[in-house]
Amino acid sequence: MNPPNLKSLDGIVLDGDEPVFSEPWEAQAFALVIGLYEKKAFTWPEWAEVLSTTIHSDEGCASYYELWLKALETIVMKKALSNKEEILARETEWQNALIATPHGQPIELQNAYKS
Amino acid sequence: MSDSKKHSHNHDDHDHDDDHSHWSDMELKVKTLESLLVEKGYVDPASLDVIVETYETKVGPRNGAAVVAKAWSDEDYLHRLRQNATDAIAELGFTGRQGEHMQIVENTDDVHNMVVCTLCSCYPWSVLGLPPVWYKSAPYRSRAVSEPRAVLSEFNVELPKETKITVWDSTAEMRYLVIPKRPDGTQGWSEEKLAKLVTRDSMIGTGLALSVDEVSS
Structure with missing residues (x-):
């Protein structure tokens, strides 16, 4: 499989051929999209289009990777890889896991179910 | 720990009276999607690390x-x-x-x-x-x-x-x-x-x- 053409994406900041991240979660969000694409969950033009639509419909001042993540949620739902209910339920689970995890310990989902 | 201090859920202010873990909203959203997609087999967790390693040189040291x-x-x-x-x-x-x-x-x-x-x-x-x-x-x-x-x-x-x-x-x-x-x-x-x-x-x-x-x- 060819590596995806990053230059085809609206608004992406590249240094040479490489994306520029300012925080680790941005790189994780980036990797998720590439990972899904590599597993053929969607084609690259499909992703480019969803991302572009998300960017152009944003009226706030979200950062590039905030919009990237929003577009990822959109394409995940569009392709029925997950749905709103599942996502909300999982967010709640992680929030419970965070509260149950002392500072500095590894944060794991099963911590949500520790009493 | 002082009970009077309001618990802050803002990751930025390092409030160590607050002894549990925190993520920003964005970190929470990424982890949520990642855990769901990995669980369903739509992405391979090992490949995510490889992707980050491959592309990440520009946040570099x-x-x-x-x-x-x-x-x-x-x-x-x-x-x-x-x-x-x-x-x-x-x-x-x-x-x-x-x-x-x-x-x-x-x-x-x-x-x-x-x-x-x-x-x-x-x-x-x-x-x-x-x-x-x-x-x-x-x-x-x-x-x-x-x-x-x-x-x-x-x-x-x-x-x-x-x-x-x-x-x-x-x-x-x-x-x-x-x-x-x-x-x-x-x-x-x-x-x-x-x-x-x-x-x-x-x-x-x-x-x-x-x-x-x-x-x-």
Whole structure:
């Protein structure tokens, strides 16, 4: 499989051929999209289009990777890889896991179910 | 812990009266999607690390390299770094949530410093970029403490027997930046040129700064 053409994406900041991240979660969000694409969950033009639509419909001042993540949620739902209910339920689970995890310990989902 | 203090869920303010873990909204959203997609088999968790490794060189350790090069060149700056590394690093415009509480540890002929985070993978990413995959691995985290010399030799770092190795354990409160030894033959070099000798691994202590030969070849 060819590596995806990053230059085809609206608004992406590249240094040479490489994306520029300012925080680790941005790189994780980036990797998720590439990972899904590599597993053929969607084609690259499909992703480019969803991302572009998300960017152009944003009226706030979200950062590039905030919009990237929003577009990822959109394409995940569009392709029925997950749905709103599942996502909300999982967010709640992680929030419970965070509260149950002392500072500095590894944060794991099963911590949500520790009493 | 004081009960009167309001619990803050803002990740930025390091409220340590608050003893559980925090993520920003964005971190929560990424982890949510990642865990669902991995569970359903739409992405392979191992491939995510590989993707980050492949693409991530640009968050790279350039910020930290600039700090080290300045410390090598400017005695006053080094003094400020020793007094308060967090502020001295911020002078160069590098601040970040996880780079906030920094301390430098200086390598000499007598002491080699190495950084690990045994509990999780606390890492000063605003200074060093994203952590390498091995930094987060359980074997590195345990063996760096129990047999640092063996771990170093796996990174091709062989130190004289008389050099003492000190291992620093990063925590949520304190992150360490190793100041590697300045390579020989670099007298009169500009900070910019010196910074090219400073690798990410040299600032974690699993490597040395590059020699003059290594950059000129």
